[in-house]
Amino acid sequence: GENVEQHPSTLSVQEGDSAVIKCTYSDSASNYFPWYKQELGKGPQLIIDIRSNVGEKKDQRIAVTLNKTAKHFSLHITETQPEDSAVYFCAAVYSGGGADGLTFGKGTHLIIQP
């Protein structure tokens, strides 16, 4: 099955700086890669996703890049703000025509220092 590795487990950055979280996946057939943000006491919420036919996607301060050859994808957050403090999860799945569950990384606790 799929295996997703996520680094770092904790990331502390100064407010206004950029944050980068990296993930690798094992199954070359995986073709959908979402990122979720989980705030304290809440369930994870999708913030951005990318499909295997795209190399990069951007949404305001958030961007995701995908390198299919190397089987890794990254989340980039620019101009970080206090509300970006949360746990972030990457995930991967192969959509072969049927339903399947996402395989998640272990999460990154992002801390924005004022």
Place this chain on the structure above:
Amino acid sequence: DVKVTQSSRYLVKRTGEKVFLECVQDMDHENMFWYRQDPGLGLRLIYFSYDVKMKEKGDIPEGYSVSREKKERFSLILESASTNQTSMYLCASSLADTHTEAFFGQGTRLTVV
């Protein structure tokens, strides 16, 4: 506002009890999922369902079963709760196409004593 609702935020059960965790979604989604979240281990898939009465094992199904009698409701059952099942349990739902957003409930913190 789309919603996935889990019946309890916190539960405390005794070892050996049969435990039911309930999840309801109001988005008419075909897919529903149960995940378990533990510190340092991330989210791990227990079971999922892509249609009424259909179920598929995830990565860690041992000690769990599920029931989906209606499209909007997906139940996780711990047949005989054990202390190593103390965890946060998250329910999610999504449309039939896997390439779509999964919506999560707020989670149920289960403690087995």
